[in-house]
Amino acid sequence: MHLVECQDVSHSFPGAPELPLPDLAIGTGERVVVTGPSGSGKTTLLQILAGLLPPTRGEVRVAGVDWASLTRNDRDRRRGRTVGIVFQSFNLITAISVLDNLRLARRLAGHPQDDELCRGLLDGIGILDLAHRAPARLSRGEAQRAAIARAVSGEPKLLLADEPTSALDAGNAASVTGLLLERAAASGAGVIVTTHDERIAGMFDRRVQLGCGP
Amino acid sequence: MNPVSLAFAYLAERPLATLLITLLLALGVGTISALLSFDHQFRERLLREARTVHLVVGSKGSRLQLVLSSVLHVDYPAGNIPWNEAALLLDHPAVSRAIPVSLGDSVGAFRVVGTTGVFLEAAGAHLASGRAWDGTFEAVLGATAARELGLEVDDVFATTHGVGTGGPEHGHDNYTVTGVLAPTGGVADRLVLTSLESIWEVHDQPTPTAGNGDAAARNGGNTAGPRARQDAEITALLLTFHSPVSMLRLAPEIDRHSAMITASPAVEIGRLFALLAPALDVLRGFGAVLMAGAALAVFTTLTAALELRQRDIAILRALGAVRTWTAGVLLAEALILTLAGTLLGFALGHGALAVIGNVIPEAGNAGLSGLVAAPGEAWLFLAALLTGLVSAGVPLLRASRASLSETLARN
Numbered sequence: 001m002h003l004v005e006c007q008d009v010s011h012s013f014p015g016a017p018e019l020p021l022p023d024l025a026i027g028t029g030e031r032v033v034v035t036g037p038s039g040s041g042k043t044t045l046l047q048i049l050a051g052l053l054p055p056t057r058g059e060v061r062v063a064g065v066d067w068a069s070l071t072r073n074d075r076d077r078r079r080g081r082t083v084g085i086v087f088q089s090f091n092l093i094t095a096i097s098v099l100d101n102l103r104l105a106r107r108l109a110g111h112p113q114d115d116e117l118c119r120g121l122l123d124g125i126g127i128l129d130l131a132h133r134a135p136a137r138l139s140r141g142e143a144q145r146a147a148i149a150r151a152v153s154g155e156p157k158l159l160l161a162d163e164p165t166s167a168l169d170a171g172n173a174a175s176v177t178g179l180l181l182e183r184a185a186a187s188g189a190g191v192i193v194t195t196h197d198e199r200i201a202g203m204f205d206r207r208v209q210l211g212c213g214p
Numbered sequence: 215m216n217p218v219s220l221a222f223a224y225l226a227e228r229p230l231a232t233l234l235i236t237l238l239l240a241l242g243v244g245t246i247s248a249l250l251s252f253d254h255q256f257r258e259r260l261l262r263e264a265r266t267v268h269l270v271v272g273s274k275g276s277r278l279q280l281v282l283s284s285v286l287h288v289d290y291p292a293g294n295i296p297w298n299e300a301a302l303l304l305d306h307p308a309v310s311r312a313i314p315v316s317l318g319d320s321v322g323a324f325r326v327v328g329t330t331g332v333f334l335e336a337a338g339a340h341l342a343s344g345r346a347w348d349g350t351f352e353a354v355l356g357a358t359a360a361r362e363l364g365l366e367v368d369d370v371f372a373t374t375h376g377v378g379t380g381g382p383e384h385g386h387d388n389y390t391v392t393g394v395l396a397p398t399g400g401v402a403d404r405l406v407l408t409s410l411e412s413i414w415e416v417h418d419q420p421t422p423t424a425g426n427g428d429a430a431a432r433n434g435g436n437t438a439g440p441r442a443r444q445d446a447e448i449t450a451l452l453l454t455f456h457s458p459v460s461m462l463r464l465a466p467e468i469d470r471h472s473a474m475i476t477a478s479p480a481v482e483i484g485r486l487f488a489l490l491a492p493a494l495d496v497l498r499g500f501g502a503v504l505m506a507g508a509a510l511a512v513f514t515t516l517t518a519a520l521e522l523r524q525r526d527i528a529i530l531r532a533l534g535a536v537r538t539w540t541a542g543v544l545l546a547e548a549l550i551l552t553l554a555g556t557l558l559g560f561a562l563g564h565g566a567l568a569v570i571g572n573v574i575p576e577a578g579n580a581g582l583s584g585l586v587a588a589p590g591e592a593w594l595f596l597a598a599l600l601t602g603l604v605s606a607g608v609p610l611l612r613a614s615r616a617s618l619s620e621t622l623a624r625n
Binding site for chain 2: 043047050052053072073076077078079080081085087091093094095096100103104105107108109110154
């Protein structure tokens with residue numbers, strides 16, 4: 001059984017032509033990069049894989065379960081327990097500290113509180129000294145690291161990252177991608193990263209190229 | 215990290231908005247709670263006095279004024295009645311209790327009442343310290359009067375002529391405090407009580423001549439029983455009857471065949487309610503409009519604040535939060551704000567009544583207190599909580615209908 005299976009999937013946004021997405025079969029622990037120009041459907045593919053957006057057509061299975069077969073509540077619960085997401089805009093909860101963001105994600109993933117693990121993640125990613133800082137007071141690079149730490153804190157089977165290096169220079173892009181892959185490897189999670197950044201494409205096991213968007 | 219702790223974090227993140235919503239709600243709840251409590255106390259106070267005194271006998275003039283001045287101690291007495299005429303009623307077989315009341319002097323903002331020991335019994339008053347008066351120029355102070363005048367047992371003080379402040383003094387330190395009453399929650403708390411003889415002597419009325427055994431025995435013996443005298447006067451006589459029928463028989467007789475008139479507190483207070491009804495209705499209408507305005511303001515402000523949570527609700531769902539979890543965050547935030555605002559409002563409303571009761575002597579004399587809750591305030595509390603819950607309902611509904619991917623993509 002593959003970790004991710006995607007068959008005959010396409011999506012239509014209102015007023016736009018149907019956007020076909022490639023069939024995928026991604027194994028446990030596999031590291032895949034999805035590249036393509038803007039508008040080619042990279043973010044849409046990631047949202048469909050995360051169960052955040054129901055596709056207009058086709059079937060998407062993650063860890064053996066079709067998202068479409070679940071109720072809204074079950075889909076949200078299962079996402080928390082199987083998928084870690086690094087959003088392009090980080091989407092950290094601004095009212096609580098970096099460490100609390102990790103604690104929250106871990107709790108919603110159904111795991112008991114483990115401050116040692118959370119602090120270890122922050123330490124491993126080089127921002128332990130920022131554990132009690134509010135997300136609004138982080139630099140973009142620091143927020144990106146915090147978002148990665150939060151995504152892996154729930155010990156997901158699948159880690160999805162949307163353009164994680166879009167605002168970084170070459171050196172930092174490679175460093176952040178390295179951290180992402182390292183954390184995923186440490187927890188045995190499969191990784192799918194979307195990017196149009198050719199600098200990091202070579203760091204993955206496999207590349208999926210999306211065509212020009214509509 | 216749970217929905218409640220996250221709700222607290224959201225409130226702490228926007229301290230100014232949190233403070234403004236809390237204050238907005240507190241002002242609305244405070245005003246309405248003060249109105250409700252005032253209305254309730256006003257009615258209760260008047261009705262309680264009406265229950266303990268069946269008939270007031272006083273000088274000819276306004277019956278309402280007689281009740282207000284002699285029973286509630288909130289108006290000026292119109293005049294006096296001859297003691298020898300009033301004293302006849304002390305022994306009347308239909309009368310179960312008779313309390314003579316002689317007004318006209320003050321200590322600061324507090325009225326001096328010349329009376330008998332029966333007054334204490336009727337008011338349900340007990341001595342917190344010292345003893346009752348036992349002769350002329352001895353006084354027992356109500357709890358509030360003693361506290362605000364700073365007087366204790368064995369202290370001496372002077373009275374001034376007139377009901378209210380600013381009258382000429384009756385000599386220097388002519389009275390001695392023999393006792394201080396425990397708080398009664400009634401008008402006795404703000405009175406300075408002494409014997410009738412003290413009032414007579416201060417006003418240079420003829421010295422008492424002989425004892426009236428029956429009256430003295432009926433009215434508490436030596437401590438309280440006034441001695442009969444020929445031309446002394448009192449302000450009013452407060453009567454309680456064995457039966458309403460005997461009162462209905464006696465009252466017209468007094469009105470027709472004496473220089474005195476009678477007033478029934480129940481009737482006069484009923485008349486007062488009728489006179490005040492339009493004003494109280496306007497006050498209640500004002501309260502209702504205020505409450506609706508406050509509810510609307512809190513609803514829109516709280517809804518706007520909770521709308522800001524749409525993005526975070528989407529993030530929480532993306533992280534695995536189920537519907538009850540996200541709803542819990544919004545409801546907890548709304549309830550914490552509403553509870554804080556409502557409790558602060560009750561504190562402000564009752565605090566304001568307590569201040570008014572202490573600062574305005576008439577309000578204090580009427581027994582206005584900050585510690586009395588009106589039954590309507592329970593509904594006010596529920597209405598405020600409901601406003602909070604409904605305010606959370608709109609953003610909740612929107613969040614449940616919003617597309618997760620679109621909300622996340624907007625940010």
